[in-house]
Amino acid sequence: MIIQLDPQTPSSVKDNIELKAMTLGFKMTEVKTEQGNLYMVGIGKKEFDIRILGQMEGVRDIHRVSDAYKLVSRKWRVHPTIIDLEDGVKIGDGNLQLMAGPCSIESEEQIIQTLEHLKANGVNVMRGGVYKPRSSPYAFRGLGMDGLKMWHTLAASYGIKIITEVMQVSQIEPMLPYIDIFQVGARNMQNFNLLDELGKVDKPVMIKRGMSGSIDELLQCAEYVFSAGNEKLLLCERGIRTYEKAYRNTFDLNSIPILKEKTHLPVIADPSHGIGLRAYVEPMALAAVMAGADGIIYETHQIPEKAFSDGQQTLDFKESKALIQKLNATANLKASF
Ligand code: PEP
Ligand code: MN
Secondary structure (H helix, E strand, C coil): CEEEECCCCCHHHHHHHHHHHHHCCCEEEEEECCCCCEEEEEECCCCCCCHHHHCCCCEEEEECCCCCCCCCECCCCCCCCCEECCCCCEECCCCCEEEEECCECCCHHHHHHHHHHHHHCCCCEEECECCCCCCCCCCCCCCHHHHHHHHHHHHHHHCCEEEEECCCHHHHHHHHHHCCEEEECHHHCCCHHHHHHHCCCCCCEEEECCCCCCHHHHHHHHHHHHHCCCCCEEEEECCECCCCCCCCCECCCCHHHHHHHHECCCEEECHHHHHCCHHHHHHHHHHHHHHCCCEEEEEECCCHHHCCCCHHHCECHHHHHHHHHHHHHHHHHHHHC
8 A cells, every 4th residue: 555645744644644554454664755755655455445544634645556566566656757867868758768888988988989979879878887797806897986987077078868887885975976877787686775775865776677586576676766765766677597598698578568567667678688699689679669668778889899898799889870770760660559
């Protein structure tokens, strides 16, 4: 159950509602979001007349939500959530949003070349890691805050937004002024301490599906961030690990329409990590648009063979330009149905 309250509700009124809900068999948690909304989330299974609570002082709205996740459920918020990155850049408003860039931020020259490429092709959000989760501790692990600050200055001069991965709680605060979207990587999907802390910031968070994460688990991870106070959330399908060895991950296109049905949050698809093979990023990206993705995030680099990470799944700028044109055409085709 979700009860939405007036944000200014006095504690005595909240206490009354909580007491009443408890007598009806619910355990209540109060959620005040960075975006200025106040909710009470009730966990319990008792059947009751919803009007008992609905008519109480302070209650703006009340919904029954039987899912394990509540605040991210579409059973409650039927309209899709739109993430506003400002300057006219929005995700989830019905237009396909593209986010592209290298796997890792490597150098000033690389950043500028990428920004030029994105600007020339109408892409408003640049991806790239400054903190890289790598399978081997000896692999390149990112330029850290120095790289992020340099990137931020350059990206701002092009009017391009930044999405980048945050790996641990201590990085959140220093990164905050320099990013537009925090990315939670697949390996951190269930890092609940990180999710809790990201709930306390007023910046969008994109959670990538863990390689062994179910759709339901992904939604419950999003619920962590929302219930800790941050409503600005995006989900990302990036492939899961299966027994199939012909490609890097099994890009679960099925999850896209299912997530769209279960949650009001925008759904992004990452075909680069999804299939892990450069030649097939394009068809999988187009398929993800047809499956209903609100945005596509993919890897591109001026010379993929020289990329510090994930070169095998990275498009060069010529391939990236062709993909952007086909993605836009596919989005238009879909909109015409
Ligand atoms: C990435 O986006 O470069 C990345 C590390 O992705 P994932 O967490 O999905 O593996
Ligand atoms: Mn990568």
